[in-house]
Amino acid sequence: SYVLTQPPSVSVAPGKTARITCGGNNIGSKSVHWYQQKPGQAPVLVIYYDSDRPSGIPERFSGSNSGNTATLTISRVEAGDEADYYCQVWDSSSDHRGVFGGGTKLTVL
């Protein structure tokens, strides 16, 4: 089965840039989607199709995907960005299934 690997935690100072990686075998050939989840809340889609932003998501959020790594980049980080972030793909190699990364806790120092 397809596995997505994220770092458990990332820390960044306010105003700096945070980068959260998502590793997977040839993930560059798949479409990667990213979700933000704050404590006690449902996840919210922040990036789809590797780098597209849904309406209402700040331009500070961007994404890229190549080779074996996809990256969510948050520029000019704010305190309100502190949350868990999950990457997700669809694996259709053997059977259709959704796959989530283990999640990354973003801490704003």
Place this chain on the structure above:
Amino acid sequence: EVQLVESGGGLVKPGGSLRLSCAASGFTFSSYSMNWVRQAPGKGLEWVSSISSSSSYIYYADSVKGRFTISRDNAKNSLYLQMNSLRAEDTAVYYCAVADWLNWFDPWGQGTLVTVSS
């Protein structure tokens, strides 16, 4: 405004059954595929099941295959998850989510907690 409201969660003994519902409003329910995603306490997200707009295609995670059944009633704008032979490891918040078929999930409901314990 899109609204997804899950219900049906609660405490159930191992081996028991539970039926979750997700009431949808604010969009053309019959045109969208739907999913269930769960999150065990303090853990990450786990995809559970997907159903296409007309119920023609249904997929399950290996962890629930043969025990859970996803269904929908487009006339009632509702999504369901029948959960049988429940185990302690099924304890989680269960979210329903609208899907771009075989792509992303957006938006999500607020979730309903299922606790499997004796």
